[in-house]
Amino acid sequence: DTGVSQDPRHKITKRGQNVTFRCDPISEHNRLYWYRQTLGQGPEFLTYFQNEAQLEKSRLLSDRFSAERPKGSFSTLEIQRTEQGDSAMYLCASSSQGQGINEQFFGPGTRLTVL
Amino acid sequence: AQKVTQAQTEISVVEKEDVTLDCVYETRDTTYYLFWYKQPPSGELVFLIRRNSFDEQNEISGRYSWNFQKSTSSFNFTITASQVVDSAVYFCALDTGRRALTFGSGTRLQVQP
Numbered sequence: 669d670t671g672v673s674q675d676p677r678h679k680i681t682k683r684g685q686n687v688t689f690r691c692d693p694i695s696e697h698n699r700l701y702w703y704r705q706t707l708g709q710g711p712e713f714l715t716y717f718q719n720e721a722q723l724e725k726s727r728l729l730s731d732r733f734s735a736e737r738p739k740g741s742f743s744t745l746e747i748q749r750t751e752q753g754d755s756a757m758y759l760c761a762s763s764s765q766g767q768g769i770n771e772q773f774f775g776p777g778t779r780l781t782v783l
Numbered sequence: 784a785q786k787v788t789q790a791q792t793e794i795s796v797v798e799k800e801d802v803t804l805d806c807v808y809e810t811r812d813t814t815y816y817l818f819w820y821k822q823p824p825s826g827e828l829v830f831l832i833r834r835n836s837f838d839e840q841n842e843i844s845g846r847y848s849w850n851f852q853k854s855t856s857s858f859n860f861t862i863t864a865s866q867v868v869d870s871a872v873y874f875c876a877l878d879t880g881r882r883a884l885t886f887g888s889g890t891r892l893q894v895q896p
Contacts, residue, residue, distance in 0.1 A: 701883070710787075710874050710886030711828070724882060757826065772884060774820075774828035 670694060672775035674760050680781045681750055688746045689778045693762030700743050701772060702735055703759040704728065711759050717743060718765075750782045785810040787877050789887035796865055797895050804860045804890045806875030812836075817851065817858045818876040818884065828874070834858065865894045 673692045681687050693700050698719050703711035714733070716724040719740035729735075732750075737743040747754055757779050761772040786809040796802045808817065819831040832842065834851050842849050846863045862869055872891045876884040 699882070703884075708888070710876070710888050711884070712886070713883035716882050726883070759828065761828075771818075771830060771833055773830065776825070776827045779826075 672760055672762050672773055674758075674775040674778050676778055677776060678779050678781075680783065682783050683752060684749055686746065686748045687750060687780065688744055689758055689760075689780075691743045691745070691760030691775060693742070693760070694764075694773055697762035697764045697773075698740065699763045699765060700737055701761040701763075702743070702745050703761065705757040705759055705777070706755075714745075714758075747780075750780075752782050755780055755782045785812075785815075785877050785879055785885045787875050787885055787887035789873075789875055789890050791890045792888075793891040793893065795893040795895065798867060799864050801861060801863050802865050802892065802894075804862075804873050804875075804892070806858045806860065806887060808856050808858065808875070808877050810877060810879050812879040814880065816878040818878070819849065819858075819860050820874045820876060820886075821871045822874060822889070823871040831860075862892075865892075867894050867896050870894045 675690045679687055700717045702714040704714055705711040713726050714729050715735050717737040720737050732748045735745045757777045759777045760775045763772045788807045815836045817834045821829045821831055832849055839851050848861045850859045870893055872889045874889045875887045878884050
């Protein structure tokens with residue numbers, strides 16, 4: 669399978685705990701995005717990488733959130749001191765700079781539940 | 784600022800009916816791209832179509848067709864002869880070159896057999 673993959677698919681945690689999600693983009697895609705989707709809403713942009721550089725961050729990305737993309741391949745999204753309001757689906761997408769304008773391919777998402 | 788509005792929260796049709804999903808967008812940019820994505824119950828967003836702001840030609844792909852009208856800032860999506868497998872949430876999205884997609888809140892389509 670050469671699509672975007674995310675791990676884990678589901679995560680249940682207690683309030684105050686730290687969680688980390690991983691995203692593996694499509695090979696050769698140099699752009700990677702993180703979105704958050706709550707129930708009944710469309711995805712909301714969190715942050716964007718071009719290769720290993722984090723070029724844009726949404727105001728939704730509080731200081732409890734940090735994302736990395738070492739070596740410009742996979743990416744991790746960490747949430748520290750989770751809150752119940754962090755419960756959502758976290759979606760990762762990737763795209764190629766030379767493959768049309770921003771045609772983003774999405775992964776299956778990680779559903780986070782904070783108890 | 785950009786905004787995408789999908790006023791229809793949920794639509795229910797019977798198989799073989801035609802259905803149109805509405806999308807209205809707001810942007811001050813003259814160059815932008817519009818997208819439709821499908822999100823089936825499995826949760827993964829599936830890309831359906833991309834249209835740039837300079838191309839107002841309607842497009843047809845099988846049972847799917849899209850009507851882009853800059854004059855009304857709309858990019859509507861029609862499914863002809865709907866099937867049960869079309870049941871999903873459909874999202875319209877806007878890209879003004881900022882890399883981030885701005886999504887609407889989605890329209891849930893239920894196709895009854």
